[in-house]
Amino acid sequence: MDTKKEELYFVHNTPVPETPAPGQKPEPWQQTQMVGQRRARVDGYERVSGTAAYPSDVILPKMLYAAILRCPHPHATVKKVDTSAAVKMPGVHAVISGMTPATNPVWNYRTWEGHLKKSKLFDPHCRFEGDTVAAVAAETPYQAQDALRNIDVTYDVLPYVSDYRKALDTGTPNIHAEGNQVGQPQTQERGDVAQGFAEADVVLEETYYTACEIHTPLELHGCLANWDGDRLTVWESTQGVYAVQATIAEVLELPLSKVRVIGHYMGGGFGSKGDTSKYSIIAALLAQKTGRPVKLFLTREETYLATGNRPSSHMTLKAGVKKDGRLTAMEFTAIGASGAYPAGGTSLLDWLIKDLYTCPNVRTHTTDVYINAGPARPFRAPGHPQCAWALEQMMDALAEAIAMDPIKLRLQNIPDFSQARPGNPPYTTTGYKQCLEEGATQFGWQQLRKKYAANKKDGNWLRGVGVAGSSWFLGNGFGPATIILKLYADGSVNLNMGASDIGTGTKTIMAMVVAEELGIKPEAIQIEHADTGTTQFASVSGGSKTVPTEAPAVRDAAITVKRRLLEMAAEDLKSKPTDLSLKNGKVFIKNNPSKAMPITAVAKLKQHHVIVGVGNRGPRPTDKTVIPFAAQFCEVAVNAHTGEVQILRFLGAHDSGRVMNRLTYDNQVFGGITMGIGLATTEKRVLDHNHTGKMVNRSWHEYKLPTSMDVPADMQSVPIEIPDDVANTTGAKGLGEPVTIPTAAVVANAIYNATGIRVTETPVNAVQLSQLLAQHRKEG
Numbered sequence: 001m002d003t004k005k006e007e008l009y010f011v012h013n014t015p016v017p018e019t020p021a022p023g024q025k026p027e028p029w030q031q032t033q034m035v036g037q038r039r040a041r042v043d044g045y046e047r048v049s050g051t052a053a054y055p056s057d058v059i060l061p062k063m064l065y066a067a068i069l070r071c072p073h074p075h076a077t078v079k080k081v082d083t084s085a086a087v088k089m090p091g092v093h094a095v096i097s098g099m100t101p102a103t104n105p106v107w108n109y110r111t112w113e114g115h116l117k118k119s120k121l122f123d124p125h126c127r128f129e130g131d132t133v134a135a136v137a138a139e140t141p142y143q144a145q146d147a148l149r150n151i152d153v154t155y156d157v158l159p160y161v162s163d164y165r166k167a168l169d170t171g172t173p174n175i176h177a178e179g180n181q182v183g184q185p186q187t188q189e190r191g192d193v194a195q196g197f198a199e200a201d202v203v204l205e206e207t208y209y210t211a212c213e214i215h216t217p218l219e220l221h222g223c224l225a226n227w228d229g230d231r232l233t234v235w236e237s238t239q240g241v242y243a244v245q246a247t248i249a250e251v252l253e254l255p256l257s258k259v260r261v262i263g264h265y266m267g268g269g270f271g272s273k274g275d276t277s278k279y280s281i282i283a284a285l286l287a288q289k290t291g292r293p294v295k296l297f298l299t300r301e302e303t304y305l306a307t308g309n310r311p312s313s314h315m316t317l318k319a320g321v322k323k324d325g326r327l328t329a330m331e332f333t334a335i336g337a338s339g340a341y342p343a344g345g346t347s348l349l350d351w352l353i354k355d356l357y358t359c360p361n362v363r364t365h366t367t368d369v370y371i372n373a374g375p376a377r378p379f380r381a382p383g384h385p386q387c388a389w390a391l392e393q394m395m396d397a398l399a400e401a402i403a404m405d406p407i408k409l410r411l412q413n414i415p416d417f418s419q420a421r422p423g424n425p426p427y428t429t430t431g432y433k434q435c436l437e438e439g440a441t442q443f444g445w446q447q448l449r450k451k452y453a454a455n456k457k458d459g460n461w462l463r464g465v466g467v468a469g470s471s472w473f474l475g476n477g478f479g480p481a482t483i484i485l486k487l488y489a490d491g492s493v494n495l496n497m498g499a500s501d502i503g504t505g506t507k508t509i510m511a512m513v514v515a516e517e518l519g520i521k522p523e524a525i526q527i528e529h530a531d532t533g534t535t536q537f538a539s540v541s542g543g544s545k546t547v548p549t550e551a552p553a554v555r556d557a558a559i560t561v562k563r564r565l566l567e568m569a570a571e572d573l574k575s576k577p578t579d580l581s582l583k584n585g586k587v588f589i590k591n592n593p594s595k596a597m598p599i600t601a602v603a604k605l606k607q608h609h610v611i612v613g614v615g616n617r618g619p620r621p622t623d624k625t626v627i628p629f630a631a632q633f634c635e636v637a638v639n640a641h642t643g644e645v646q647i648l649r650f651l652g653a654h655d656s657g658r659v660m661n662r663l664t665y666d667n668q669v670f671g672g673i674t675m676g677i678g679l680a681t682t683e684k685r686v687l688d689h690n691h692t693g694k695m696v697n698r699s700w701h702e703y704k705l706p707t708s709m710d711v712p713a714d715m716q717s718v719p720i721e722i723p724d725d726v727a728n729t730t731g732a733k734g735l736g737e738p739v740t741i742p743t744a745a746v747v748a749n750a751i752y753n754a755t756g757i758r759v760t761e762t763p764v765n766a767v768q769l770s771q772l773l774a775q776h777r778k779e780g
């Protein structure tokens with residue numbers, strides 16, 4: 001089929017939804033030509049060639065470099081800061097500290113639950129190792145670091161608490177005047193838990209632990225600040241330029257209109273760059289003091305101490321089940337550590353207990369505590385991976401106790417409405433059943449279970465398989481979104497949006513949405529984004545919100561442009577706008593595809609030069625809830641003598657609504673699984689509880705991230721594509737969070753299937769497992 005005939009075929013045979021009237025909700029996509037395909041990133045060349053300018057790459061004339069002096073103790077008060085030697089060092093232009101006039105504004109630590117703790121930019125009471133004490137601006141990074149070493153600080157070292165499990169013990173040092181408990185413990189309950197346990201045929205109880213993880217993204221945290229009169233511009237590695245703008249304006253008492261934040265590229269964040277850090281304010285103050293641009297990027301070691309973490313958790317779960325597989329009751333008690341300031345140490349930690357499985361009687365009780373360590377921050381699906389570590393291991397244990405297949409037990413207890421939200425709203429779509437069933441089929445679950453039930457041994461290796469599931473509480477994004485789209489007379493398009501592309505391919509998906517509606521190639525679309533001076537407001541990119549929040553607004557803007565373009569073309573083609581469609585850069589008459597004209601030939605477009613469309617996110621459903629679901633499967637081999645774990649295969653089946661770009665979809669799945677393997681097998685912040693309270697593994701050499709040697713070559717992504725047209729006009733739900741939630745638990749379940757040993761504490765490494773295997777052999 002030649003190109004012309006192929007073009008006419010697709011125009012004639014592809015269903016074309018009617019272009020809605022202004023204010024009318026568009027029809028859901030049926031068969032799409034662009035959306036859902038495997039498309040390389042529109043900025044792929046820039047990223048791999050090194051031409052993409054990340055904030056850490058930006059250099060301005062006469063730029064200075066800054067560095068921060070941080071408290072070396074987990075708990076201390078600053079009695080004196082002597083900077084007299086540092087200011088005389090070669091290349092030094094400014095030194096600031098809590099003793100410097102007009103450079104120590106109020107700094108607020110706050111959480112989404114409403115906890116607030118006031119501090120200072122340079123607080124004399126340092127409550128964690130790495131808290132800010134002073135800062136230097138110099139001609140080179142080396143001169144700045146040398147100057148730090150010449151600042152003489154007198155500390156009064158105080159007793160510390162680093163073990164969150166002992167934070168509330170009698171006699172433990174208080175971190176804040178009111179003690180070490182963050183607010184009041186949170187208790188939620190439905191039904192009659194005691195009666196539920198009384199009705200159960202089997203009741204099990206277990207305690208689980210997850211270690212603290214560090215985000216440690218590839219690009220370091222930092223920014224570049226420059227003043228132009230009373231206007232401040234900041235280039236920052238951030239997940240949300242408008243969030244940074246708001247915090248800087250608040251702290252420095254500036255109008256929002258005089259703070260511009262730019263963040264076109266970001267080398268990873270995973271939640272740690274969703275909040276604004278002290279370094280942004282310090283860079284701005286030093287730039288103001290010196291009258292020159294100041295660049296301040298942290299060292300790798302600093303990021304381990306002061307830019308957030310996934311808090312460690314201590315969880316006890318008691319669960320009851322009938323012999324037919326019906327859950328009767330669950331009771332969940334947990335402690336999590338915010339760090340030195342309120343930071344959501346138990347945020348969403350109990351969500352899966354309350355919502356993933358049908359259970360009439362549930363009680364959860366969570367307590368957030370302070371410890372002398374860096375404050376936590378949201379980390380890819382806050383609270384959920386920890387909860388899944390407990391819940392999904394318990395589901396397997398219950399299944400074994402009643403001699404039921406673990407998948408069948410889960411299928412027996414799938415709800416079609418939210419049990420955790422007020423009013424129990426129904427789900428818009430529920431794909432958990434399909435995730436389990438289709439995932440099991442493609443993984444070969446039944447065959448492998450039978451195979452390893454008969455013989456697990458392969459020399460010194462024991463083999464097993466596991467399954468785990470999850471949901472993510474936020475599937476439809478949050479916050480408003482406004483998009484401005486311009487179609488120019490030459491057929492090119494400008495897409496203007498405020499959202500940050502945090503490495504997930506946001507720009508590519510938005511270009512595909514425009515291309516779908518306007519019938520053009522994504523390559524014709526130029527994208528402006530993540531700049532408070534030139535783009536529209538957007539909330540932070542995180543929590544799997546970007547596609548379900550921004551994509552509907554992009555489609556809305558594209559439909560507006562399309563409507564106006566078809567009205568213009570109708571005059572040229574002597575037809576009605578409703579009889580026209582767009583494809584391959586041309587306007588066609590639907591019932592006569594041979595009669596067409598290039599977009600660039602539309603007379604009124606050439607006359608007006610540009611068509612502008614403004615799109616908005618639109619309302620979210622209020623009577624239903626939007627939730628993505630996941631089921632993951634893995635196969636492992638465990639060395640019976642050394643405890644080494646080899647993960648042989650992984651499969652992720654995910655219901656995240658419409659697949660917008662199959663290439664970036666699969667990459668999200670594989671990346672999320674890799675991150676979950678880190679929680680399961682390698683990652684742990686180690687604090688010296690007994691002697692110093694300090695972190696002892698603050699480098700990539702000592703803090704073990706999973707590498708290509710730790711993840712399986714055989715990873716499979718199985719989309720369970722159920723477009724959610726109630727959720728939004730693109731039918732997409734969040735993906736980035738669900739793909740990492742069940743991973744650690746499925747590894748633990750596979751290890752149990754292989755060895756008969758239930759590992760309840762992360763990370764599962766060879767040292768821990770070899771000891772458990774030896775104990776298991778001793779006990780027979």
